Amino acid sequence: MCLVVIPQAAQYVVERIGKYYTTWDAGLHVLVPFVDRVAKRVTLKEQVLDSRPQPVITKDNVTMQIDTVVYFRVSDAKLFTYGAVNPISALENLTATTLRNIVGELELDDTLTSRDIINGKMTEILDEATDQWGIKVNRVELKNIIPPAEIQNAMEKQMKAERDRRETLLEAEGHRAAVITRAEGDKQAMILAAEGERDARIARAEGEAKAIYLAKKAEADGLRALKEAGVDAAILELKKYDALVSMSNGRASKIIVPTDAVNMTKANVIFSETTGLGDVTAPAADVATPATIDPCCD
Numbered sequence: 001m002c003l004v005v006i007p008q009a010a011q012y013v014v015e016r017i018g019k020y021y022t023t024w025d026a027g028l029h030v031l032v033p034f035v036d037r038v039a040k041r042v043t044l045k046e047q048v049l050d051s052r053p054q055p056v057i058t059k060d061n062v063t064m065q066i067d068t069v070v071y072f073r074v075s076d077a078k079l080f081t082y083g084a085v086n087p088i089s090a091l092e093n094l095t096a097t098t099l100r101n102i103v104g105e106l107e108l109d110d111t112l113t114s115r116d117i118i119n120g121k122m123t124e125i126l127d128e129a130t131d132q133w134g135i136k137v138n139r140v141e142l143k144n145i146i147p148p149a150e151i152q153n154a155m156e157k158q159m160k161a162e163r164d165r166r167e168t169l170l171e172a173e174g175h176r177a178a179v180i181t182r183a184e185g186d187k188q189a190m191i192l193a194a195e196g197e198r199d200a201r202i203a204r205a206e207g208e209a210k211a212i213y214l215a216k217k218a219e220a221d222g223l224r225a226l227k228e229a230g231v232d233a234a235i236l237e238l239k240k241y242d243a244l245v246s247m248s249n250g251r252a253s254k255i256i257v258p259t260d261a262v263n264m265t266k267a268n269v270i271f272s273e274t275t276g277l278g279d280v281t282a283p284a285a286d287v288a289t290p291a292t293i294d295p296c297c298d
């Protein structure tokens with residue numbers, strides 16, 4: 001009965017003749033019978049205080065239920081033993097009052113969206129207030145925020161309207177993007193078609209020009225070759241007949257006038273002009289001279 005073994009992460013508060021004597025840490029200790037007494041066994045592990053839901057009124061007069069979770073540990077066994085009659089109950093009540101004070105300064109929307117701010121303020125306030133009880137508050141978390149049923153219905157309707165609005169906006173943006181993309185594609189297609197037609201016309205014109213150039217060049221080379229070869233009239237006549245044969249291959253109506261007939265007509269015209277033969281134009285009639293009236297005889 002005189003030997004006391006204290007486990008790890010624990011402290012014992014010892015009183016001697018009813019007065020605080022010392023605090024024993026983990027290990028083996030000797031207790032004096034009838035003189036020393038273990039007043040309190042304290043664990044140094046982190047503990048969790050899960051408070052029941054508390055009714056809290058916001059700044060805009062909305063009553064909702066909020067429950068909190070407090071994570072703490074005992075930092076001083078002596079203060080934890082003699083600082084308060086029931087430090088855990090005191091911490092729970094202090095948590096509820098602090099929560100009401102903080103949430104009372106916020107509106108409903110701010111309360112729902114400012115959990116981190118509320119957690120930070122409560123941790124700071126509770127840690128400072130519980131120093132005299134030998135308690136170290138590590139953090140505070142809002143577990144649940146339960147607004148009234150009508151507020152929940154209104155929030156659900158608002159969320160549904162917001163989702164519908166986003167869906168409409170997304171559909172409109174998608175339709176607009178599709179129309180713009182289609183118009184851009186049509187424009188690019190028209191531009192490419194115009195460029196292709198332009199290039200085709202240019203290539204066609206260049207080909208025709210080159211073909212004409214080559215044909216004329218070949219014709220000129222042929223005439224130059226004939227001139228250099230010193231061809232006579234008989235060969236030229238044969239060339240004329242070849243040209244007539246080529247012309248007769250087509251289907252169109254043609255009038256062919258032989259060269260001999262043309263030369264004969266020219267010769268006849270020159271002969272008629274020089275000799276006057278063959279002129280079928282009637283000579284002009286002689287104009288009658290009017291008789292002179294003698295006034296003496298009349």
